[in-house]
Amino acid sequence: MTVVGICEDDPDVRRVLTDALKMNGHRVVIARNGREAVENLGRHSGVDVLVLDIGLPDADGRDVCQALRSGGQHAPALFLTAFDAVHDRVSGFRSGGDDYVVKPFAIAEVLVRIESLVRRSRPVPASTSGLALDPERLSVRVGDREVALTPTEFRLLGAIAAEAGNVVRRRTAVAAAWPDGAIVNENTIDSYVRRIRVKLATIDAPVELTTVRGVGFSLR
């Protein structure tokens, strides 16, 4: 079950969203403005995904997001923008795995996008790899030992850990860790793999990030 954090001032919109989400088996945490958002939707709120209105009375949704992020809240965000808002820079904040929809929206579309965001950021179940990847804290944990990862390191390790036991091709790994089709130097991925290996070693992770020569990498 997904916990959705909503920050929206319009009671009708809140209502519609809440009903639809609950009907689909999700839980909802409400904030009516930016202040409440920071209070209710922060790092330890258990929220899996954020739905933030851009046009709040007391703040811009993007600023709210920023504030939450700096407080350690890394759940992906879906922004709601008004139909007649200026669309410059809207696409800009789609980076970082976030997304947006334009009001008035079809509620079903919002549901799809929420599920899509959640799917992309789901933590890897510890059962498969022995590692606990925490997207909220951008960290890996094994037992009570934990290391922080950078966003890129986290995406890369996530992609490889998701296929634990299988070989992840270099190209696949690149596509997963550098989503917007960025072209990175072949060697860049090696550097990141190395950094991840070093970090995994510091917590005595019971896994090995092996390289399968000519193919890719594999977590065992």
Next chain:
Amino acid sequence: MTVVGICEDDPDVRRVLTDALKMNGHRVVIARNGREAVENLGRHSGVDVLVLDIGLPDADGRDVCQALRSGGQHAPALFLTAFDAVHDRVSGFRSGGDDYVVKPFAIAEVLVRIESLVRRSRPVPASTSGLALDPERLSVRVGDREVALTPTEFRLLGAIAAEAGNVVRRRTAVAAAWPDGAIVNENTIDSYVRRIRVKLATIDAPVELTTVRGVGFSLR
């Protein structure tokens, strides 16, 4: 190599998908609408994975999928849903190992999802030889014992195991393991056969890679 069947009416989207897939070494079969899909992407088309637009001019991609399924086409499907489409029950068809992405999509994400679908839908065949060749891990397994192979070793063993019980001519084996018409020393294949024998022995494989003098090799 994966064969991807695409059903999409927008020429631009077709173009982007086709280019990206070809660039990544896949083959593409095109259908511009539901009718063509049923004609071109059916059971015997050799398609490994389907990419279906939901919003086709003459049909719903989900109906197309249904039609193909009832015709015996069981390749997994990736659905493309339009940004502004109405998404009633969209999450419903995620069952069956299918998946979907929302337009506009990052092409890299589509690639990752396609490869993921293909991987999941290709279970390791419990081959007649008693060997389990796992292309995902580049390994052979028998029972719970497993050895890693190099890419060339794997291709060679794969070619011979595919004809388990029959004799594979040296020429045929070379053509299978060295695809681009490379000219290799006659002795090179002997070296590889030897190494494969050694590796099979380490896992007590219940088979024998015998040589048929003057002809080729055979797995029994």
Next chain:
DNA sequence: ACCACGCAGTCAGGTCCGTTGCAGGTTGTC
């Protein structure tokens, strides 16, 4: 405005290992 810091990405050099073919021994066939 400035600086310190952390992250992303690149580079150069070194190392490793898959691939290949050689040399010499062994087996099978006539």
Next chain:
DNA sequence: GACAACCTGCAACGGACCTGACTGCGTGGT
């Protein structure tokens, strides 16, 4: 026994990978 086909061990080559350091960029604090 003679010859060809095959097996075995080994060593060279080259590309793939590893490593450590460096640059540039953005962010946050002073």
